[in-house]
Amino acid sequence: MKCENCQTISHSQSTYCGKCGKSLVKEVSLDYNKSIQNILIFFFILLGYIATINFIDFENDYINTLLIDVLFAAIIFVFYFIDFKTINKLLSLKGLKKFLLIKILVGAPLFAIIVSYLAGFLNQSIFDKSQLRYYEQFIDSPAPITLSIISIALIPAIFEEIAFRGILFNHLTKVSRLKSTILISSILFTILHLSLLSALWIFPIGLLFGYFRAKYRSLWYGILGHFMYNGSIVIIEIITFK
């Protein structure tokens, strides 16, 4: 082991240089402080964005909805470019498990049907209000089905997965164990949806996508599952729309 300060060669088990006393091991505390800082910066920017769009009384039309989506995508793009090498590895198509993709392709719509029924029931019986219909915002648009699929299914699937299972997950793995990382990323994914009732299904979804990300080191399972789940919710809304 060579000291960077005085170039003295030390025993391989040395922690300090015997000559100058300089530490020969990397200081861990500086690393985790930086990682925690990165987690908090990313989290508070997302929270600021969500709080702003909830606080400002936008007219609930498709143009505003799409603009909000573009803003979200732009924020995630900035963070993606900061860490693009690591995120790109997670977006590689090599080695994807086809059978698992098929399972997700079938399982996500089934789960969406259950959630849609459950959400409607809970909203009516507990909160005495009708369920929020995302599709309604796009009825006056030139292409309601296409735009609602893009805004509700495609953009969140890609960018929320890059945000939570990509950027945030990567920073979290530097300061916590893998199981804890899956749990924290799911908790943050859930709370940033700012919906108490939705937490019942968003949290397990977050856990599952986090598990896929950790086990297969790919974002594609989460992206596909997210897209199929959100897309199915839109289709159910279109079918049941009066």
Added chain:
Amino acid sequence: MAIITSPQIENEIEQKKDETDIVDLTICYYCKSTGLNEEDKFCPNCRFPQNGTQREMKRFLVNVANKKQLLIDKKKSVKKARIILFILAGLNFVFGIVFGIVLNFNIQILIGSILGALIYFGLGMWSRKNPFPAILSGFLIYVVFNVITAIANPATIVQGIIWKVLIISGFVYGYKGVKDSEALEVELASIKEAKDLSPTHEV
């Protein structure tokens, strides 16, 4: 790990101060590592200044004692953060009962508060086993709950601002305390553990 108390540290310093008479420079006076180079100023395992002045040796001992005290303080801040989680669980529970049942039946307040209480309680329990993710999550959930309340009623931002600052500081010191104490524990453990640093034992 055994809990180190302040009197123990003070006694240790007192003992070491009177004993710094080093006979064999190949054995570290402090950590008892063997195979040290007689010409080296510092022990490569614990950084004890074997060939340093008495002043430097005492400074090292005081520094180690300070680190032990710092570890105790950091652990206290983790404990405080855990207590905050349980207090928030209790407050949410009481709030839910009072404003959701006793004063006026409101199912939304009741469910929201009980759910909040369960989340904080769960995090408090989790923090016993895994303090860092539990405290960090508790902190961020607390911030989000306050933001949700502020969106619904902006006047709540300044309500109980001192308590909010105290709770947030408690969480921040808590999760930083977990990581700092982990690093200090590793550092102090390596100092205590004697190694054979002779060239024949090169790994």
